Amino acid sequence: MTDPISASPSRSSGGLGHWLWNPFEKIAGGASLVAGVVILLITGVIASFSNTHFDGVLDTHVGHAAPLWVFLGEGIANWLCLAVVLWIAGLILTGRSRKFRALDLFGTQALARWPYLLAALICSPPGFQRYSTALITAAKQGQLLPAASVGDTLIFWGATLVILIVTVWFVALAWKSFRISCDVRGGKAITLFIVGIILAEVISKTLILKGFASLI
Secondary structure, three states, X not given: OOOHHHOOHXXXXXXXXXXXXXXXXXXXHHHHHHHHHHHHHHHHHHHHHHOEEOXXXXXXXXXXXXXXHHHHHHHHHHHHHHHHHXXXXXXXXXXXXXXXXXXXXXXXXXXXXOHHHHHHHHOOOHHHHXXXXXXXXXXXXXXXXXXXXXXXXXXXXXXXXXXXXXXXXXXXXXXXXXXXXXXXXXXXXXXXXXXXXXXXXXXXXXXXXXXXXXXX
């Protein structure tokens, strides 16, 4: 993996778009790990105020109140589940021919989850919370649409669109982290990444919904 400090001038001169979509050529290793974990913890704290659960590698839901450690643990569990699965995928792809640093992969995968900080913030407005509560109530009563104001409805669906964009953004960052850290590319790498993210989603969701629930 290219050391971000010794990256070529053309890459290291990238602007805001480069930082948003491909930061891993600038920051990796221990720096990305520290930054990523700090962002994960901040995201968990913000999510706890609005009961926003990241109960899966790709999932964002507003749900029940829970202790702070649950919100913090969800982010950590999602990160580690995907990082471990992709680390194994990287070993399969590279074999003994090349070596990659697990620290780079785990660090950049932690940092790749930073768009979910935006998801935690976007779920915080009262209008979003009111509509979410009304939507759950309507579903329990067998109704298709909740009784909600136009303003709350617009806020909710606008936020939902942003969350969808955040999810796609995260997947793009996770792929770039995997590709750069393990120095892999091509159809086999893409296939293993897709299988890996699906497998990590299943593992993380099972761990959070069953393992965490048993501890509350």
